[in-house]
Amino acid sequence: MQRDIQNIVILTGAGVSAESGVATFRGPDGLWEGHRVEDVATPEAFARDPDLVQKFYDARRAKLRTVEPNAAHRALAKLDAHWPGDLLLVTQNVDDLHERAGSKRLLHMHGELNSAWCLACDERSRFDGVMADDQACPHCQQSGHLRPDIVWFGEMPYQMERIELALAQCDLFVSIGTSGAVYPAAGFVQSARHYGAQTLEMNLDPSEGSFHFHESRKGRAGDLVPDWVAEILRDI
Numbered sequence: 751m752q753r754d755i756q757n758i759v760i761l762t763g764a765g766v767s768a769e770s771g772v773a774t775f776r777g778p779d780g781l782w783e784g785h786r787v788e789d790v791a792t793p794e795a796f797a798r799d800p801d802l803v804q805k806f807y808d809a810r811r812a813k814l815r816t817v818e819p820n821a822a823h824r825a826l827a828k829l830d831a832h833w834p835g836d837l838l839l840v841t842q843n844v845d846d847l848h849e850r851a852g853s854k855r856l857l858h859m860h861g862e863l864n865s866a867w868c869l870a871c872d873e874r875s876r877f878d879g880v881m882a883d884d885q886a887c888p889h890c891q892q893s894g895h896l897r898p899d900i901v902w903f904g905e906m907p908y909q910m911e912r913i914e915l916a917l918a919q920c921d922l923f924v925s926i927g928t929s930g931a932v933y934p935a936a937g938f939v940q941s942a943r944h945y946g947a948q949t950l951e952m953n954l955d956p957s958e959g960s961f962h963f964h965e966s967r968k969g970r971a972g973d974l975v976p977d978w979v980a981e982i983l984r985d986i
């Protein structure tokens with residue numbers, strides 16, 4: 751690694767949670783009861799069949815209680831605790847494994863399973879129950895207006911200005927466990943390179959955007975990420 755790395759942006763995708771037992775989207779385990787994510791994770795699907803979509807997210811929210819962070823999540827949390835420069839972990843994942851491992855400088859650009867968005871009062875609140883049961887909003891107490899606080903296809907990802915600023919200021923952009931299939935996240939490597947950052951990918955298979963990266967390491971996140979964190983912390 752270059753010695754003059756101060757500011758780091760890390761992007762993670764479903765591959766970082768795979769070894770915790772959380773299904774990825776486009777791998778062999780990537781379908782949910784025969785549904786492609788693209789067919790369920792849309793406002794149109796929610797309008798057409800809210801119960802199906804709520805059940806899709808209720809099932810994934812319940813699954814969170816049965817899984818634990820893995821070595822990759824823990825290594826990234828260690829980096830968060832010890833890195834003296836700027837560090838922003840941007841996750842596409844809607845699970846809570848990065849925060850449970852201890853990452854603090856973290857944002858969920860595609861939302862979170864453990865958050866509910868009330869369409870009656872527009873407030874968001876922590877939620878770990880069953881949304882298909884028409885529970886009341888903790889803020890306005892009205893029932894039947896909660897939707898998963900998830901960014902669906904066709905919806906604007908969260909905190910894009912903050913992400914773009916971090917990409918403009920970073921010296922190193924690292925992409926871990928993502929297929930590079932979904933935008934705008936898949937375009938972050940090009941933005942980072944445009945601003946002169948070094949770029950590193952760690953993935954089980956080369957992503958769709960692998961050719962954009964200066965360096966690409968092939969393997970499981972649970973193996974590659976702890977080694978990389980040890981390497982970069984050795985250089986500080």
Ligand code: BV8
Pocket residue numbers: 762763764765766768769774775776777780787788791842843844860900901902903904905906907926927928929930931932933934952953954955956957969970971972
């Ligand atoms: C938007 C929440 C605009 C749902 C998700 C062309 C150009 C630009 C945009 C588009 C375009 N065509 C269509 C679009 C729009 C669309 C898009 O990109 N579609 C794709 C399918 C082409 N994008 C959007 O709609 C986005 N919004 O563009 O808004 C806009 C502008 C103005 C105003 C309003 C709107 C919103 C996208 C967000 C959709 N929501 N998630 C949910 O989670 O239920 S996306 C979904 O895919 C997940 O968030 C997931 O994180 C994301 C990406 O998937 P990955 O994380 O990469 O997972 P995947 O399974 O694909 O890959 C896993 C990888 O890990 C693999 O490479 C595998 O090899 C690797 N792996 C596996 N095991 C391991 C491993 N690696 C390491 N170790 C292991 N053990």
